[in-house]
Amino acid sequence: MAKRAAPEVNAGSMADIAFLLLIFFLVTTTIETDTGLNRKLPPINEEDVDVVIKEKNIFTVLINDKNQLMVEEELMEIKDLRKAAIEFLDNGGGTGEDACSYCKGKKSPTSSDNPDKAVISLKNERGTTYSTYISVQNELVAAYNFLRNRRAQELYGVSFAEMQKNYDDVNYKGNKEKLKEQIEKIKIEYPQKLSEVQNK
Amino acid sequence: MGKFKKKKSGDLPAISTASLPDIVFMLLFFFMVATVMRENSLKVKNVLPNADQVEKLDKKDLIMYIYVGQPVKELQKRYGKESVIQLNDKISYVSDIKSFVAAERASKREELRDYLTAALKVDKDANMGIVGDIKQELRKVNALKINYTTRQGDISENRN
Numbered sequence: 001m002a003k004r005a006a007p008e009v010n011a012g013s014m015a016d017i018a019f020l021l022l023i024f025f026l027v028t029t030t031i032e033t034d035t036g037l038n039r040k041l042p043p044i045n046e047e048d049v050d051v052v053i054k055e056k057n058i059f060t061v062l063i064n065d066k067n068q069l070m071v072e073e074e075l076m077e078i079k080d081l082r083k084a085a086i087e088f089l090d091n092g093g094g095t096g097e098d099a100c101s102y103c104k105g106k107k108s109p110t111s112s113d114n115p116d117k118a119v120i121s122l123k124n125e126r127g128t129t130y131s132t133y134i135s136v137q138n139e140l141v142a143a144y145n146f147l148r149n150r151r152a153q154e155l156y157g158v159s160f161a162e163m164q165k166n167y168d169d170v171n172y173k174g175n176k177e178k179l180k181e182q183i184e185k186i187k188i189e190y191p192q193k194l195s196e197v198q199n200k
Numbered sequence: 201m202g203k204f205k206k207k208k209s210g211d212l213p214a215i216s217t218a219s220l221p222d223i224v225f226m227l228l229f230f231f232m233v234a235t236v237m238r239e240n241s242l243k244v245k246n247v248l249p250n251a252d253q254v255e256k257l258d259k260k261d262l263i264m265y266i267y268v269g270q271p272v273k274e275l276q277k278r279y280g281k282e283s284v285i286q287l288n289d290k291i292s293y294v295s296d297i298k299s300f301v302a303a304e305r306a307s308k309r310e311e312l313r314d315y316l317t318a319a320l321k322v323d324k325d326a327n328m329g330i331v332g333d334i335k336q337e338l339r340k341v342n343a344l345k346i347n348y349t350t351r352q353g354d355i356s357e358n359r360n
Binding site for chain 1: 351
């Protein structure tokens, strides 16, 4: 019997087929952005509750329709906002019951008592550009994150971001209960009190 | 010494394209893994702003997307150049948000409804007026978890 070699399959068009598939996927899919700033909106209260907050405990940030920033009655650049917010939150000017033992600020009597009392009030106009608004939000969140990271470093030797990452990590080896407690403690010491004024 | 034949000089051998399919498949697999199917086609301009204090969104199925931006060129005759809202596949109005949220809630399992997050994908040139209106509508229907979807980057890039 004659020994016949099996004929080779022509794979020359394989590349074309693969290219076809590739182009199909390129066209029909997108690289989704799945990062962002998480916020929580305040619920609508039927009855207006008047909360008395001392003037010095409020840090007003106003963005006008020309995207200019007014912080505490003064014009400011966005790049200076983070520092100003940190200074305000970390001031710790309170005395007696309101004293803040972990603040490292100037303890000025005209700025906030302690981070728990300090409220940042953000107001924008209808004409404000969204990108400016996000920049401001980002800087304010950064101020909080900076203080939380610093406090976590002080207490536990790891940054707050690292702690949260560990908490979300299913393979984390340490004690999650304890970690949660620590995270909560820092959140209580530096709560995010960001209030947005509804524009009329 | 006859065992080692000297190479024939002369003709250039053809370049082997046998590995070309492998290369293309590799690219194909990369794109299949790194991208997702487009869920709805965008009818508005949607360039997201940058931020660097971002958190990752998890639980993809518990997110409702609200797009805001200038309508694309073809639709500008009908809708003008002002920023508009896109819900699902069509351009909508602020008043449609209530029913949109209700529909999204109804499509999720009951115990998961509280975790529903509204992701605001807003074009960076949009103005805050419309965003404020959306937030007010969301508050009315008690959908309080929101996320301003941004790209990761430095905020200095936000200025045009």
